[in-house]
Amino acid sequence: MSLFSDPRWSEALAHLPDYLGNHVRVSLTALALGLLVSLPLAIAVRNRRISRGVLLGLASIVQTVPGLALLALFYPLLLALAALSLAWFGAGFSAFGFLPAVLALALYSMLPVLRNTITGLQGVDPAILEAAQGVGMTARQSLFMVELPLALPMMMAGIRTAAVWVIGTATLSTPIGQTSLGNYIFAGLQTQNWVFVLFGCLAAAVLALAVDQLLALIETGLRRRSRLRVISGGIGIAALVAATLAPSLARSPSSYIVGAKTFAEQYVLAALIAQRLRAAGLTASSREGLGSNVIFDALASGDIDVYVDYSGTLWANQFHHTDIKPRAELLGDLTATLAQQKITLLGELGFENAYALVMPRQRADALGIHSIADLSAHAATMSMAADYEFFSRPEWAGLREAYGLSFRAQRQMQPDFMYAAVASGEVDVIAGYTSDGLIAKYDLVVLDDPRHAIPPYDAIVLISPKRAADQALRSALQPLLGHIDIADMREANLRAAGGDGASSPDAVARWLWDKIGKTGAQKQ
Amino acid sequence: MQDAPPIAFAHVGKSFDGGRGAGPVVAVNDVSLEVAAGEFLAIVGGSGSGKTTLLRLANRLIEADSGSIRIEGEDVRAADPVRLRRRIGYVFQSGGLFPHMSVAGNIGITPKLLGTPAAEIAARVDELLDLVRLDRSQHRDRFPHELSGGQRQRVGVARALAAKPRIVLMDEPFGALDPLTRDALGDDYRALHRKLGLTTVMITHDMTEAILLADRVAVMRDGRLSALGTPSELSASGDAYVGELLRTPRRQAERLRMLLPRDGAA
Numbered sequence: 001m002s003l004f005s006d007p008r009w010s011e012a013l014a015h016l017p018d019y020l021g022n023h024v025r026v027s028l029t030a031l032a033l034g035l036l037v038s039l040p041l042a043i044a045v046r047n048r049r050i051s052r053g054v055l056l057g058l059a060s061i062v063q064t065v066p067g068l069a070l071l072a073l074f075y076p077l078l079l080a081l082a083a084l085s086l087a088w089f090g091a092g093f094s095a096f097g098f099l100p101a102v103l104a105l106a107l108y109s110m111l112p113v114l115r116n117t118i119t120g121l122q123g124v125d126p127a128i129l130e131a132a133q134g135v136g137m138t139a140r141q142s143l144f145m146v147e148l149p150l151a152l153p154m155m156m157a158g159i160r161t162a163a164v165w166v167i168g169t170a171t172l173s174t175p176i177g178q179t180s181l182g183n184y185i186f187a188g189l190q191t192q193n194w195v196f197v198l199f200g201c202l203a204a205a206v207l208a209l210a211v212d213q214l215l216a217l218i219e220t221g222l223r224r225r226s227r228l229r230v231i232s233g234g235i236g237i238a239a240l241v242a243a244t245l246a247p248s249l250a251r252s253p254s255s256y257i258v259g260a261k262t263f264a265e266q267y268v269l270a271a272l273i274a275q276r277l278r279a280a281g282l283t284a285s286s287r288e289g290l291g292s293n294v295i296f297d298a299l300a301s302g303d304i305d306v307y308v309d310y311s312g313t314l315w316a317n318q319f320h321h322t323d324i325k326p327r328a329e330l331l332g333d334l335t336a337t338l339a340q341q342k343i344t345l346l347g348e349l350g351f352e353n354a355y356a357l358v359m360p361r362q363r364a365d366a367l368g369i370h371s372i373a374d375l376s377a378h379a380a381t382m383s384m385a386a387d388y389e390f391f392s393r394p395e396w397a398g399l400r401e402a403y404g405l406s407f408r409a410q411r412q413m414q415p416d417f418m419y420a421a422v423a424s425g426e427v428d429v430i431a432g433y434t435s436d437g438l439i440a441k442y443d444l445v446v447l448d449d450p451r452h453a454i455p456p457y458d459a460i461v462l463i464s465p466k467r468a469a470d471q472a473l474r475s476a477l478q479p480l481l482g483h484i485d486i487a488d489m490r491e492a493n494l495r496a497a498g499g500d501g502a503s504s505p506d507a508v509a510r511w512l513w514d515k516i517g518k519t520g521a522q523k524q
Numbered sequence: 525m526q527d528a529p530p531i532a533f534a535h536v537g538k539s540f541d542g543g544r545g546a547g548p549v550v551a552v553n554d555v556s557l558e559v560a561a562g563e564f565l566a567i568v569g570g571s572g573s574g575k576t577t578l579l580r581l582a583n584r585l586i587e588a589d590s591g592s593i594r595i596e597g598e599d600v601r602a603a604d605p606v607r608l609r610r611r612i613g614y615v616f617q618s619g620g621l622f623p624h625m626s627v628a629g630n631i632g633i634t635p636k637l638l639g640t641p642a643a644e645i646a647a648r649v650d651e652l653l654d655l656v657r658l659d660r661s662q663h664r665d666r667f668p669h670e671l672s673g674g675q676r677q678r679v680g681v682a683r684a685l686a687a688k689p690r691i692v693l694m695d696e697p698f699g700a701l702d703p704l705t706r707d708a709l710g711d712d713y714r715a716l717h718r719k720l721g722l723t724t725v726m727i728t729h730d731m732t733e734a735i736l737l738a739d740r741v742a743v744m745r746d747g748r749l750s751a752l753g754t755p756s757e758l759s760a761s762g763d764a765y766v767g768e769l770l771r772t773p774r775r776q777a778e779r780l781r782m783l784l785p786r787d788g789a790a
Contacts, residue, residue, distance in 0.1 A: 127617070127618075128620065128622060130585065130620065131620030131621070132622070134585060134609060134614040134616065135609070135614070135634050135637070135683065136610030136637050137606070137633075145622075146624075149624045150624055
């Protein structure tokens with residue numbers, strides 16, 4: 001099988017109209033907004049030394065904020081604004097996806113445009129400015145007839161830089177709910193689907209190059225007063241916009257949106273839910289790669305309709321409880337707390353995906369470590385790895401306190417790399433997930449938690465307030481409840497990490513459904 | 525009004541901020557000067573003598589601190605500076621052409637600002653190209669960087685004349701040109717000045733050029749007007765600085781008479 005006959009290429013291609021269309025829409029809107037703000041600002045401050053310095057300083061500071069963080073910051077900011085707007089004007093807006101992405105990217109695009117416009121305008125020969133005044137131009141005429149045309153090549157260079165930055169950074173808007181070419185990259189990274197990662201990178205690079213070259217065409221056209229170049233460049237941009245927007249506009253908006261967090265299991269479960277909804281004759285699409293906190297707020301505000309979360313995660317992270325309750329009691333409390341926010345806890349899927357401390361079986365046996373209590377004696381000489389969230393989660397604080405854990409070193413890793421890292425001895429212990437198929441694959445052992453420092457993490461289906469009374473949705477998802485056991489989920493996760501054609505979330509979800517159907521039949 | 529001189533400076537003064545720590549620098553100090561209709565006046569002086577400042581005061585590229593400046597009888601302080609500049613032709617040092625505009629665009633700029641119809645501007649541009657002796661079809665659509673220094677300055681003159689001004693101010697217009705071009709351009713402009721009945725004030729640091737082109741020569745030194753008169757009046761002046769300025773042209777003339785006796789006899 002050659003590299004390009006891999007079925008994942010055609011699967012990636014099938015997503016392209018949606019991902020690319022959204023990517024172009026968010027990038028160009030952000031760029032347009034950025035220009036609309038930056039150009040007048042640059043013109044206004046060009047001859048004012050102090051405000052010029054302040055503005056460029058601020059834009060530089062924005063630039064030093066990593067793109068992902070900037071995007072992430074706009075989400076809670078808009079959420080708060082939306083709440084205020086709802087309280088004051090009776091109308092809220094969605095703080096999810098498009099709006100925060102556009103605002104953050106627009107802010108990101110400002111520095112090159114501001115800097116190049118100011119530099120370009122200041123670079124105009126003073127003798128030419130005097131001539132403009134001398135032939136009888138007003139300040140405004142001098143600006144539009146002489147200064148801006150002469151600064152144009154410099155300004156266009158800035159606009160091109162901004163365009164390339166925005167298109168590249170827009171791939172990071174996936175975790176705040178804006179579909180983009182980043183969906184390939186985030187999904188690919190989580191499910192070890194390198195075809196997707198490569199496809200996403202290539203698509204973003206090609207898009208950036210195409211826009212850059214079209215802008216270059218317009219630039220040289222303007223400089224050489226060649227109307228042909230300007231028009232063909234303009235037509236190129238317009239065609240690009242039309243081509244990428246047409247398919248996504250023509251598609252009927254899907255009625256149900258299924259959310260997924262940033263790891264393989266979530267992609268598979270979202271695919272499974274979407275498949276069930278479609279099987280019930282409903283339309284559904286998924287919004288994947290959402291951050292843990294983003295996804296809950298998105299459900300509460302109705303930006304997504306349904307997703308799978310874990311009881312312990314909500315308990316400790318969303319509702320900030322530090323006490324750990326037994327499974328049934330915790331679920332009961334959670335259902336009641338969620339109901340206050342009009343969120344429906346439809347039920348448990350039947351398996352638990354808990355955080356657990358995991359190490360190689362042989363090493364654990366050799367050291368006589370069976371539980372976390374045994375581990376604490378060795379911890380000072382050991383290094384530990386976990387995902388990006390774990391060390392800042394309350395569960396970790398609880399664990400450390402309960403067992404007096406203190407490791408020699410702590411590292412954060414992409415979840416899929418942790419298991420290989422602990423198996424190879426790169427690190428000694430990891431905070432793994434009990435539903436992960438890699439635990440069995442690498443012959444790792446889950447350490448007991450005799451002091452119950454880690455809460456139960458039952459996988460639960462949550463439904464947004466606006467779908468609370470939706471019987472079609474409820475009955476479509478009913479067959480899943482209680483029917484996915486830990487063994488099936490582990491195997492599904494292992495398949496999803498397989499890195500071959502059968503490892504796409506859709507394919508794994510179909511396999512899982514078949515499996516549930518059989519076990520379901522056996523159980524009945 | 526009809527009898528008012530085209531340009532009249534009365535006790536004009538102008539100082540500039542001397543930069544950090546230094547006191548103000550007096551650029552123009554109590555200058556009174558009238559330019560008669562149809563006159564060609566050259567202002568001669570070294571760098572820092574205030575000659576360029578004096579010229580710019582006339583069309584309010586710079587505002588005077590004291591005294592009054594009248595253009596055709598009207599105090600410039602009362603005039604709208606933009607409208608004032610549009611009715612005074614101005615030729616900049618080394619052209620000052622807009623690099624992104626064609627020759628036609630540069631020449632037609634002031635009429636365009638005045639709202640003249642495009643067809644009229646096009647006709648006027650051709651007329652002006654003829655006037656400054658540039659080939660219409662060859663130069664109309666060229667850009668400044670494609671022209672020689674002399675051609676650029678011819679375009680500069682054409683631009684200054686485009687809106688049919690009665691007054692033309694020239695800031696060292698031929699200074700950067702080679703002697704032959706400079707001579708030809710000077711003669712051509714002098715002819716235009718006479719033909720169009722212009723009132724011209726030209727800044728130069730070259731006394732020879734001033735004597736050869738102008739009706740009267742004003743000499744400036746340290747912001748003051750130190751002499752004013754026709755070349756022969758200046759020649760009779762006892763002023764030491766004027767004598768110094770006249771020494772070069774005199775010596776050149778003598779040399780030329782000795783070296784080129786036939787021309788001298790003619």
